[in-house]
Amino acid sequence: RPEVYQRLVLWVSAAGGGQRAAGEEFGRKSTEVTGELRAQYAGLLRRAVAGVAAAGPSLHQALRQVAAKPPGAAFKRQKKELKAHQQGGYGSDAYGGGDEFEPDAAPEESEEAASRDELDNCVGPILQHVDTVVKGLRRVVPQRRALVGVLRGLWDSLGADALKFVEEDLRQRSSWRLRLMATGAVDKISTAIVGAIRDALGHDVKEKDFEPPMPVRKLTDFIEGTASDSVSVF
Numbered sequence: 001r002p003e004v005y006q007r008l009v010l011w012v013s014a015a016g017g018g019q020r021a022a023g024e025e026f027g028r029k030s031t032e033v034t035g036e037l038r039a040q041y042a043g044l045l046r047r048a049v050a051g052v053a054a055a056g057p058s059l060h061q062a063l064r065q066v067a068a069k070p071p072g073a074a075f076k077r078q079k080k081e082l083k084a085h086q087q088g089g090y091g092s093d094a095y096g097g098g099d100e101f102e103p104d105a106a107p108e109e110s111e112e113a114a115s116r117d118e119l120d121n122c123v124g125p126i127l128q129h130v131d132t133v134v135k136g137l138r139r140v141v142p143q144r145r146a147l148v149g150v151l152r153g154l155w156d157s158l159g160a161d162a163l164k165f166v167e168e169d170l171r172q173r174s175s176w177r178l179r180l181m182a183t184g185a186v187d188k189i190s191t192a193i194v195g196a197i198r199d200a201l202g203h204d205v206k207e208k209d210f211e212p213p214m215p216v217r218k219l220t221d222f223i224e225g226t227a228s229d230s231v232s233v234f
Contacts, residue, residue, distance in 0.1 A: 165182050
């Protein structure tokens with residue numbers, strides 16, 4: 001703060017050498033100290049982010065597990081469970097009557113619902129970890145900006161996981177479905193972290209606090225660019 005700076009300059013000048021010389025020397029020293037403190041803070045922040053990320057589930061591994069299953073596996077499983085349920089006679093009363101059921105959903109709607117379930121199963125444990133991290137940080141980190149720094153670092157790490165998966169998928173099988181799954185997972189994670197940042201900072205929040213980290217921006221640009229290329233083919 002300017003007033004603190006001026007007061008320190010006066011203190012230094014009182015030791016001899018005059019105010020101008022004291023101001024120049026103090027300016028050089030304060031720049032050095034500030035640089036050292038920023039480097040130390042950045043190192044501590046990286047360690048904190050690495051620890052938080054390692055303590056939770058891997059988005060990259062979760063997406064690979066989805067990739068190992070054939071497309072529509074969740075939808076086929078739901079149909080199999082429904083068929084077994086119906087053959088078991090559930091829903092019939094002692095007089096041969098049956099419960100009233102809602103009409104079966106259209107196949108497209110069922111497949112869409114199965115895809116949503118697949119995405120929820122993939123990203124659910126990660127969202128739970130993010131929520132745990134947020135609650136833990138709010139208890140032990142009183143400095144709100146430090147808390148936001150860890151959250152943004154975790155956001156960056158999870159985005160890098162998704163981007164790595166998409167790049168691997170493009171080289172191996174080029175599956176549009178899996179790329180959309182990765183993007184959907186990052187969207188849900190981004191929404192959760194942005195909400196946590198807003199809650200932590202309140203009225204002090206700035207627009208830059210909501211800017212997606214580089215891996216998330218790269219993933220978004222890549223998906224949008226690929227979609228444009230796909231449309232142009234037709």
